[in-house]
Structures are given as structure tokens and as C-alpha cells.
Amino acid sequence: MVEKKANIDLLFRKGLDDLEILPPVGTWNNIYPVIRKRQKPYMLLRSAALIAVLISISFLAYKWSREISTSLQNSFIVRDEESTRTRIDNFNPVIIRQEAVVFNPAESHVRTTVPGIPEPEAVTARESNQEIIVVPVSANSYPGFNLAGHADNNMIRIADYQPVKDYSEPYGVIEVIPGNPAGNGKARWSLSAIASPSYYLKSVYGTDDISGQINSYEKPRMSYSGGIGFAYKINDRLSVQSGLFYTSVGQEIENIYSYAGFRPYDNTKNHHNFEVLTSGGMIYTDNRDVFLLDNGGERVITKFTNDVFDPAKASLLYLNNTLHQAFSYLEMPLILRYKLIDKDLDFNLIGGFSYNMLINNSVYTYVNGSKYQVGETEGLNPLMVSSSLGMGLEYNLSRKISLNLEPTFRYYLNPFSQTQAVKTHPYSFGLFSGLSYRF
Amino acid sequence: MPETVNIIKGCIAGNRRDQELLYRRHAPRLYAVCLQYSDNDEEARDILQDGFIKIFENLINFKNEGSFEGWMRRIIVNTALEKYRSRHNLYRVDDIDLIPEPDADPDNEDYSGLEAIDLLNIIRELPPKYRMVFNLYAIEGYAHKEISRMMKISEGTSKSNLSRARLILQKKVSLYTGMNKKVVNG
Known part of the structure; x- marks a missing residue:
């Protein structure tokens, strides 16, 4: 019985x-719009992801900055003379971190009269912090320190006495800054x-077949900008x-x-x-x-055409299956x-x-x-306007020089080309880095 | 002709040409599967459309492990199953007592006159519940335990539905072959 059933x-x-049975005509036409419609949220997701990344980096930068600031405030710790004497054997009462402090590079010695306490090293100047309170320097303004040698217009801030870990005695936090604190x-x-380096993407507007072909066979190449x-x-x-920048962008066109x-075989008079x-x-x-031959597409x-001329029969030399489209721009930004x-x-x-x-x-x-010249692109907008949004991390290497790191999103407001069939709006992500000199 | 791997890549990238190529290449086979699981052509077309949308959406998850055709077929079958589940309350299962035992012995039957399209028509005449169990067990190769989970029925019900489906099919196959013989002889 089992065998019969089997x-x-x-x-x-x-x-x-x-x-195999052919589906009814028009079935595909009902499928395609749904696919397209469902693909759109990816764009929103990408944007959301970008915003999330920017917020996260901002938060981390803020936290890092806070930590550095805290470290700076605790970096110049002074113990009063009396307690120094009692704990001199196991505690160095003057702690200066080089990156933490002070002012005039030529006069950046802080001398102490506390016996047995090593003299702090000369330190690099840094810009004043506007948030601190300053008082005029005088030789007697802080017991235990001889601040002689500093100009009269130097200022000293003595913060509230705060207990420092492991010691019951109060310690002071002082920060010496140049005079003229108002800036x-x-x-x-x-x-x-x-x-x-920049990574360019683009949004292509157009729903016909040719737009689909264009979209699927074009890849951005790594671009760069500098100036x-x-x-x-x-x-x-x-x-x-503002400034003057050179930007090189482009894309690879496959197939x-x-x-x-x-x-x-060229018998035409056209250019x-x-x-x-x-x-x-x-x-x-x-x-x-x-x-040129478009493999299966209609972009060429x-x-x-294929039915008129066969490159294989004519024994033409095959070069490559990808074209490179390169554009260079001179950029003048106006950035706040x-x-x-x-x-x-x-x-x-x-x-x-x-x-x-x-x-x-x-x-x-x-x-x-080696590069083999093919031609050039017609219909490009000679003047493009782009908007930029980003954040900048600026690390002060010294009072005059800083290191910059600026992740930036850029969106081009007008279409890349004036071709009616397809309109594209490129956008890019870049990570600008460089040095700034203040004067 | 582009390789399947390249077409899949194109489909994932959202290339319409590749999506259409994939559809044209596989839709006839998968539409036959849809018909096998459906009451009518319209329902089969719905299953095919929904199934292909799922195929395109899930292509990125296809790991190249096993047959791509098999992977697509499983999606189509699952889509048919979902469709069935959404409607199964509307179906009435035929009473087995109303179905007569087949007169002929299947071992001695000559099925040579049966075309694939005849088999499809026969299977589509089954009550939906029997058809679903028969398709899942006999054609797709699922076990009763899996079928019970997929259809939210007990294993016993699955077995009994399969048994009833087989009885009906044997009867109908016999009728078909008998009619064909008459036509040939007549």
C-alpha cells in the first residue's frame, strides 16, 4: 500500500x-513599481545613519573635550608651605604637566621657594581660557611661590582650594595666564x-529604462579636494x-x-x-x-550599430570595458x-x-x-553651487597652530548636467584635514 | 548571456534590467508552481507577484549555498502558504466519506498518456487543504512534523489529509487515463 501511495x-x-507556463502578460509591470517603491526608504535610512554618526561623534568629541579640560584644571597643583613640610618625603607638591599650562614661552618658569621641591619645567604657552577668574600677580599673592620674573601684566588665577585624592590637606589649583585676559x-x-579625500554619490532622477541602465553601471571614483x-x-x-580649492571628481562607466x-572605417564628417x-x-x-559599444544597453x-559594424570582424583592438569621466572644479567656499x-x-x-x-x-x-583619451562630456553646468554641512575638530598644537579635522557632507544644489533625459544631484562625504596658522 | 551571479548582483543594486532578466528567466517555472498551489489563475498571479517582490527584497541574504532556483522556489511556496493561511478559514474541507474509493489499482494503471498540464489540472482540483499537504509532502519533500508547523495543524491531520489527497488523486488520475483511452479507442 505504501508503494502504491509513493x-x-x-x-x-x-x-x-x-x-513551465508563461505568466499572464503584464505581471512584471505590476511587480516593478512595488520594488522601486520599497527601495526608497534606504535613502532615508542612509540619511538617518549619517545623522546618528554625526551626533555620536559630536557627543564623543564633547566628552573628550570635557575630560581634557578637567585634566587641565587639575594639572597645576600646589600644596601650601606648611603641609609641604610635613609630607615632603612622600609627595611632590608641585605637579605641572607640560601640555597643561602656561603663558609667555620666554618667561614660563614658575619658581618655588619651598625647600626640597624641584623646580617645575618650562612649559609651552597656550591661549588663555576666558572662563577663569584672574587676579593680578604679585610676589606675595600666593604663599610659597616666587613669581618674580614675570611681567606685571601677567595674571594669576588661584582657584578654590580643593582636597586632592589621598591627602587630607587642601591643595590649590592655580593657572597662570598672560595678561590682557579680555582678549x-x-x-x-x-x-x-x-x-x-571625498566619496561622491548621486541621486538620479528618471524612471525609464535608460535611467536604470545609467544608474546601475556608474560607479563613483575616489575624489579629492584641497587648497x-x-x-x-x-x-x-x-x-x-573662504579660500581657493581644487576639486577633482568623476565616475566610472562600466560595460x-x-x-x-x-x-x-570612419567616413563621417561629424566631429x-x-x-x-x-x-x-x-x-x-x-x-x-x-x-564604443554598449554591451546589451542603449547608452551608446x-x-x-551592431548590425552595421562588428569590431570583432574588423579586428579592432579591444582596450577596456570601462570609461572614466573626470571633472575638475575650482572652488570658492563661503563657510560659517x-x-x-x-x-x-x-x-x-x-x-x-x-x-x-x-x-x-x-x-x-x-x-x-596608461590613459587613452576618448572624448569629453558635453552639457555640464559650468558653475555649480554646493551646500556644506559638517563639524570641525580643532586641536591646538600651540597658541598659533592648530590641527583640523572636518568631516563634511556636501550637496550640490543644481544638477550636474543639463541633459534633459537624466538629472543628477551629486553629494559627497569628505574628511578634510590640515593645519591652521593664526595671526 | 549574463551569468546568474552577475544578474543577482545587478538585482541587489536595484538594476531594473537585471531584475527583469531574472524574472523572464525564472517566472515560467515559478508560475507553474504558483498554479500548483492555487485555486485559480488570479491567485497564482498574486502569489507570483508577491513572491518575486520577496525574492528581490531578500536576494541580499542569498548566500550562494545550494541551488538558487530551489531558494526562489521555497520563497514562492512560502508565499503560497501565507496566502493559504490568510484564507484557510474560508475553506471547507470536503468530507472524506463523500469521496469514493478508487476502482483501479494504481500499480496497474498506465499513466503514459498524462501530460504535465493534466497533472497540474488534477492537483488544482483538490480541496485546498489536501492540495497544500500533498504539495508540501509529495512534491516539496517536507515531513509531516514540518507541515504541521507550517500549516498550524496536528501531524495526525497532516497525515490524514495526505491520505485523502492521494485517494482523490488516484481516482482522478484513473478517470483521466480512462477518458483518454476512450478517446483513443473511440
Whole structure:
């Protein structure tokens, strides 16, 4: 009985194994819009992820900055003379951390009269902290210290006495800063040299087949930006920045096969034989020796189509299956920078606009590592406007020099190209880094 | 012709051409599976559409372990199962007592005249509950324990449904082959 049952199972299993029936016409057309619709939230998720990353980094930077600040405040610890005498054998009452302190590099010695206490080392100057309270320095202003040798306009702050770990006696925290604490004469200008690798992405508008082809076969190539910037400090928090930057962007266009040796077959009087539709604009070939073929797509527009000309039969030399589209821009930014945290490690919010002038565009492919010119892109906007948003971490190496690190998101406000079929808005993520000099 | 791996990559990247290529390549086979699990063509088309949407959404999770066709087929079967679950309260299971025992001995039957499309039509005539169990057990190879979990029925019910499905199928196959013989002879 079991075998009989298995028999009927086998009959259906084998009988239906290779059955194929064409679905009703139009089924695919109902599937595709749903797929597209469901793919859109990824864009929102990416944006949400970016915001989350920025907030997280901001929070970490804030915490780090707080820790550094706390460490600085506890870095110059002085014990009063009486208690020093009692604990001199097991405690060094003067603790100075070099990166923590003080003022005039030429006069940055703090001398102590406490017997047996080593003299603190000379320390590097640093910018004054506006939040501290200062009092005029005098030889008698702090018992146990001889501050002679400092100019009269130097100021000293003696913080509240606070108990220090493991010691019952009170210790003071002092911080010596240059005179003129109100900030008069502070450096307002800064000059910076910064550079950044950037990763460009783009949003392509268009729902037809050709938009799909363009979108799926184009990949951004690593781009970079660099130049000289200058900034003016409007007040302690706000500064405005401009400069001149060179930006190189581009993309790789895959599945476009290029061949060399077409010149003998070129009998046209047109200035170009092939056009390639890309999100960055229409590529026109200006090299009459090159032959282009879109493998299975419709991005190449030419009269030398497959049914007219076969590169294999004509024994053309195959070069590559990827075109490289490169654009160079001269960029003039206008950036506002707001200092959220003003410590040794500053934290800034950065936002503004940039004007980008197209100065070069070329299309090429690679043959054995060498560039092979194909043509150039038509229809590019000669002037692009981009908006920038980012944050800046600024670490003060000295009073005049700082190290900058600025993760920046940039969005181009006008379309990359003026081609009607496809409109693209590129956007980029960059990590600008460099040095600033204040004067 | 592009390799399946490249098509899958294109589909994951959201390339419409690759998605359509994948659909055109596999839809006929999978549509036959949908018909096997459905009451009518419209329901089969719904299963195919929903199934392909799930395929595209889950392609990124396909690990290249095992057959890609098998992976797609499992998604289609699961989609059919979901559809069945959402409707099963509406179905009435035929009483087995109303179904007569088959007259013929299946071992001695000649099935050579049966085409695949005939088998499909026969299977679609089964009551949904029997059809589902028969498909899952006999065609897909699931065990009764798995079927009971998938259909939220007991193992005993699964076994009994399978048994009843087989009886009906044997009867119908016999009728089909008998009719064919008559046509040939007549």
C-alpha cells in the first residue's frame, strides 16, 4: 500500500518537475513599481545613519573635550608651605604637566621657594581660557611661590582650594595666564591648508529604462579636494572662512567596451562618431580612432550599430570595458564656523556654500595602465553651487597652530548636467584635514 | 548571456534590467508552481507577484549555498502558504466519506498518456487543504512534523489529509487515463 501511495506521489513529482507556463502578460509591470517603491526608504535610512554618526561623534568629541579640560584644571597643583613640610618625603607638591599650562614661552618658569621641591619645567604657552577668574600677580599673592620674573601684566588665577585624592590637606589649583585676559589683540585671522579625500554619490532622477541602465553601471571614483583657506574670527565663537580649492571628481562607466583602430572605417564628417549617455552628461568622442559599444544597453548612440559594424570582424583592438569621466572644479567656499566647545580641543559646527567653476573635463579609458583619451562630456553646468554641512575638530598644537579635522557632507544644489533625459544631484562625504596658522 | 551571479548582483543594486532578466528567466517555472498551489489563475498571479517582490527584497541574504532556483522556489511556496493561511478559514474541507474509493489499482494503471498540464489540472482540483499537504509532502519533500508547523495543524491531520489527497488523486488520475483511452479507442 505504501508503494502504491509513493507511486502517485512520484507520478506528480516527476510529472510536474519541468513544467513551465508563461505568466499572464503584464505581471512584471505590476511587480516593478512595488520594488522601486520599497527601495526608497534606504535613502532615508542612509540619511538617518549619517545623522546618528554625526551626533555620536559630536557627543564623543564633547566628552573628550570635557575630560581634557578637567585634566587641565587639575594639572597645576600646589600644596601650601606648611603641609609641604610635613609630607615632603612622600609627595611632590608641585605637579605641572607640560601640555597643561602656561603663558609667555620666554618667561614660563614658575619658581618655588619651598625647600626640597624641584623646580617645575618650562612649559609651552597656550591661549588663555576666558572662563577663569584672574587676579593680578604679585610676589606675595600666593604663599610659597616666587613669581618674580614675570611681567606685571601677567595674571594669576588661584582657584578654590580643593582636597586632592589621598591627602587630607587642601591643595590649590592655580593657572597662570598672560595678561590682557579680555582678549584684546588676539589673533583674528587664520590661514589653513587642508585636503580631503571625498566619496561622491548621486541621486538620479528618471524612471525609464535608460535611467536604470545609467544608474546601475556608474560607479563613483575616489575624489579629492584641497587648497588654501583663510578665516576671520568675528567673535570668540563665530568665524567666516573662504579660500581657493581644487576639486577633482568623476565616475566610472562600466560595460562600455572601447576599441582602437576605427579610424580607417570612419567616413563621417561629424566631429564625433559616438555619444554616450551618462548621468554626468553626454559624452562625445573626439578621438576618431576609438569605437564604443554598449554591451546589451542603449547608452551608446551611433550610426555604427551592431548590425552595421562588428569590431570583432574588423579586428579592432579591444582596450577596456570601462570609461572614466573626470571633472575638475575650482572652488570658492563661503563657510560659517560656530565654535560649540572652546577648549584645547575645539568643536565647531560648519555650514555654508561653495561656488564651483568647471575648469577641466575629460573622458578616457585605461590601456595597460596608461590613459587613452576618448572624448569629453558635453552639457555640464559650468558653475555649480554646493551646500556644506559638517563639524570641525580643532586641536591646538600651540597658541598659533592648530590641527583640523572636518568631516563634511556636501550637496550640490543644481544638477550636474543639463541633459534633459537624466538629472543628477551629486553629494559627497569628505574628511578634510590640515593645519591652521593664526595671526 | 549574463551569468546568474552577475544578474543577482545587478538585482541587489536595484538594476531594473537585471531584475527583469531574472524574472523572464525564472517566472515560467515559478508560475507553474504558483498554479500548483492555487485555486485559480488570479491567485497564482498574486502569489507570483508577491513572491518575486520577496525574492528581490531578500536576494541580499542569498548566500550562494545550494541551488538558487530551489531558494526562489521555497520563497514562492512560502508565499503560497501565507496566502493559504490568510484564507484557510474560508475553506471547507470536503468530507472524506463523500469521496469514493478508487476502482483501479494504481500499480496497474498506465499513466503514459498524462501530460504535465493534466497533472497540474488534477492537483488544482483538490480541496485546498489536501492540495497544500500533498504539495508540501509529495512534491516539496517536507515531513509531516514540518507541515504541521507550517500549516498550524496536528501531524495526525497532516497525515490524514495526505491520505485523502492521494485517494482523490488516484481516482482522478484513473478517470483521466480512462477518458483518454476512450478517446483513443473511440
